[in-house]
């Protein structure tokens with residue numbers, strides 16, 4: 241494609257006429273497409289259908305250690321799942337709490353606990369302004385938790401290796417900075433994995449606040465698209481080596497392994513952190529849904545079972561990612577008005593358009609029947625200062641729908657860019 245930035249005005253006008261007519265044709269086709277949320281497709285959920293036969297009257301309800309999963313008890317979850325998650329999280333099973341159906345819920349509760357009861361110190365809410373470092377673009381629901389609790393968000397740019405660590409190291413010298421969100425593997429939305437160096441620098445942080453915690457949301461820990469996935473350094477080991485065992489609290493869930501909203505979530509940390517979390521939980525609940533935990537334990541007996549299952553997810557997701565990336569290569573490469581990530585796992589592609597155009601691209605798409613994640617949602621307070629980032633979620637539509645959607649998106653990106661360049 242010709243570079244829009246180096247075209248003269250007459251060439252841009254000719255190109256705009258052609259792009260506008262293509263857009264009008266697509267709009268008239270009246271599509272109904274949605275690339276807004278990272279939901280698994282129905283065929284991905286079908287992969288876990290055997291789970292419904294794992295806990296029946298015939299199989300019984302008792303786990304390996306003799307717990308009747310129909311009854312109350314077992315605050316921190318079944319040992320089978322602690323063992324299963326132990327390899328992924330890189331900590332001992334005793335350092336894992338297996339909870340309910342949502343890791344986001346566990347993150348929310350952990351922040352709430354710190355606000356009202358502190359995390360080894362005075363309640364955060366009694367210590368004046370509370371600030372969080374928010375690598376951006378990032379996950380909108382992390383930012384929503386901060387907004388809910390009135391936590392001031394400080395955006396930190398993401399590099400291909402993870403958050404800009406020079407800035408993070410400088411910012412944690414402020415004692416009101418109490419936390420930091422991290423999606424360390426196949427991040428939402430860029431699909432980047434933190435380098436070893438970034439993980440080590442995070443683990444070695446010396447924040448002014450003793451009760452500072454890193455919220456390590458490893459939502460896409462095993463969600464590779466290719467046989468060789470990205471590798472992430474064991475953050476807990478790095479923390480221990482740096483003399484900082486309490487710094488990081490990890491989260492994961494099976495939302496995108498079995499069923500979103502009906503999976504199992506877990507939280508992990510140092511023995512001291514786990515003790516604090518369990519104390520709060522002992523007031524909050526008599527125990528999690530162990531029947532659902534048992535179903536998961538019986539579906540996945542070992543990390544190898546999980547790996548085999550994730551390969552089946554990858555086989556469904558890979559062509560979807562590739563359809564979108566192929567469209568970007570064919571229809572945007574060389575225009576100079578778009579850049580995108582090429583993740584090797586996770587659920588998202590991040591698309592940066594010409595600054596000042598993301599909102600316009602989203603509205604052009606919407607008018608033509610394609611819903612995208614709200615422009616700006618990937619930044620704290622919903623404000624993308626450059627108005628350029630769009631999160632693309634290719635998991636839910638079919639490949640054919642994605643081809644249609646990606647074509648429309650590319651036309652909208654070019655339309656908005658030319659409109660701006662000609663203004």
Ligand SMILES: Cc1ncc(COP(=O)(O)O)c(C=O)c1O
Pocket residue numbers: 278341342343344345379423428457459492493494495500501505
């Ligand atoms: C980074 C990240 N964390 C957490 C979640 C939600 O996880 P859960 O379903 O376990 O609450 C998502 C879902 O999109 C996500 O992208």
